[in-house]
Amino acid sequence: MTFTGRELRSTLHEDGTLRLSLEQVSYPDPAADEVIVRIEAAPINPSDLGLLLGPAQVDTLREEGGALLFDVPRGRLSSMKARLGQAMPVGNEGAGTVVAAGAEAGALMGKRVAAIGGAMFADYRLLKARDVVELPADASAADGAAIFVNPLTALGFVETMRRDGHSAIVHTAAASNLGQMLQKICLADGVPLVNIVRSEEQAQILRDLGATHVLNSRDEDFRARLVDAVAETGATIAFDAIGGGTLGSDILQAMEAAAVRQMAEYSRYGSEQFKQLYIYGALDLAPTSLNRLAFGFQWSVSGWLLMPFLRRAGMETLGAMRKRILAELKTTFASRYTRTIGLAEALQPEVLRAYERKATGEKFLIDPSLG
Numbered sequence: 001m002t003f004t005g006r007e008l009r010s011t012l013h014e015d016g017t018l019r020l021s022l023e024q025v026s027y028p029d030p031a032a033d034e035v036i037v038r039i040e041a042a043p044i045n046p047s048d049l050g051l052l053l054g055p056a057q058v059d060t061l062r063e064e065g066g067a068l069l070f071d072v073p074r075g076r077l078s079s080m081k082a083r084l085g086q087a088m089p090v091g092n093e094g095a096g097t098v099v100a101a102g103a104e105a106g107a108l109m110g111k112r113v114a115a116i117g118g119a120m121f122a123d124y125r126l127l128k129a130r131d132v133v134e135l136p137a138d139a140s141a142a143d144g145a146a147i148f149v150n151p152l153t154a155l156g157f158v159e160t161m162r163r164d165g166h167s168a169i170v171h172t173a174a175a176s177n178l179g180q181m182l183q184k185i186c187l188a189d190g191v192p193l194v195n196i197v198r199s200e201e202q203a204q205i206l207r208d209l210g211a212t213h214v215l216n217s218r219d220e221d222f223r224a225r226l227v228d229a230v231a232e233t234g235a236t237i238a239f240d241a242i243g244g245g246t247l248g249s250d251i252l253q254a255m256e257a258a259a260v261r262q263m264a265e266y267s268r269y270g271s272e273q274f275k276q277l278y279i280y281g282a283l284d285l286a287p288t289s290l291n292r293l294a295f296g297f298q299w300s301v302s303g304w305l306l307m308p309f310l311r312r313a314g315m316e317t318l319g320a321m322r323k324r325i326l327a328e329l330k331t332t333f334a335s336r337y338t339r340t341i342g343l344a345e346a347l348q349p350e351v352l353r354a355y356e357r358k359a360t361g362e363k364f365l366i367d368p369s370l371g
């Protein structure tokens with residue numbers, strides 16, 4: 001039996017028009033080691049929006065024959081050459097039911113599974129059997145839809161902290177879905193965590209989870225309190241989802257100020273405490289400003305990305321992380337969704353504007369069966 005279904009595609013044309021559309025796709029019979037999964041739940045994460053909308057200006061949105069069109073400013077096109085003209089499928093991760101299986105994958109037939117690998121905003125997805133994870137019997141597709149990206153990243157931060165020789169973490173945009181998972185992991189593992197948010201409501205979300213260090217970057221005394229929190233926890237590594245602006249710099253500066261407090265003598269080179277800032281998101285697209293003279297010479301700023309981290313960490317670490325995620329699927333790694341939408345609804349202008357905001361606690365889930 002041939003499976004045919006819709007796939008959400010994002011195409012950036014050379015003239016700077018970005019087009020979102022639903023395309024009809026036919027899937028070949030699965031090879032011996034493959035399965036076809038009927039997608040039943042797929043979260044819309046910020047990284048999906050990075051591909052779906054790319055550098056488009058959302059306020060230029062217009063409808064045309066069931067598709068949505070946007071303009072991409074000329075200046076942003078040069079870094080997009082590799083995707084020009086390609087109808088790119090979207091959706092990093094998702095969960096659903098195996099509806100066809102190759103000869104070697106028969107045991108998965110009818111099973112509820114989760115997978116990461118792109119093209120999940122679709123009715124069906126053809127996958128290698130080794131790339132799907134069977135969900136526990138009591139888990140729904142929604143429970144299993146987001147078990148890769150944010151859970152592995154949150155666990156990856158703690159693993160990176162240990163591997164890099166640090167003992168406490170500073171985290172920004174900390175009330176995010178990922179940030180809440182990180183807070184729960186840190187409490188369970190005894191890792192001190194300094195959370196930075198930008199509103200009192202977000203601070204309360206984290207305090208309700210048991211967070212002890214929550215700072216609001218909009219408070220007048222934020223910088224002073226950050227130095228105290230860093231000194232108290234000994235945090236020398238930070239994960240920053242925002243990227244643009246000066247917050248990363250403020251964090252390195254606070255780490256340096258906390259280290260200088262411990263120094264018996266002044267040094268023109270600053271402290272010898274090594275400070276690491278990892279930028280892992282682009283919630284603010286502005287350039288990153290570093291007031292480097294305020295944090296001495298022992299520091300590093302670099303990017304952090306899940307897949308390269310997992311390759312470096314190795315199969316054993318990945319296996320242990322997956323095991324923990326499945327065991328704590330409905331607690332530590334539970335994702336809450338404000339709204340579940342159909343595939344076609346994802347292309348309704350007002351719905352798109354709502355999920356594009358990436359607001360705290362406003363995560364959307366796609367269930368293609370809804371239309």
Ligand SMILES: NC(=O)c1ccc[n+]([C@@H]2O[C@H](COP(=O)([O-])OP(=O)(O)OC[C@H]3O[C@@H](n4cnc5c(N)ncnc54)[C@H](OP(=O)(O)O)[C@@H]3O)[C@@H](O)[C@H]2O)c1
Nearest residue numbers: 046153173176177178241280281283284304305306359360
């Ligand atoms: N590098 C990687 O491998 C990797 C892997 C997974 C996730 N990520 C990144 O992790 C981040 C969190 O993902 P998520 O799914 O947990 O997000 P989410 O639940 O959608 O939450 C996004 C959070 O970011 C805040 N935010 C948005 N724009 C902001 C800005 N300009 N300044 C400060 N805060 C801002 C929102 O707060 P408001 O309500 O105040 O807007 C909200 O709390 C994203 O940036 C994502 O791209 C990266």
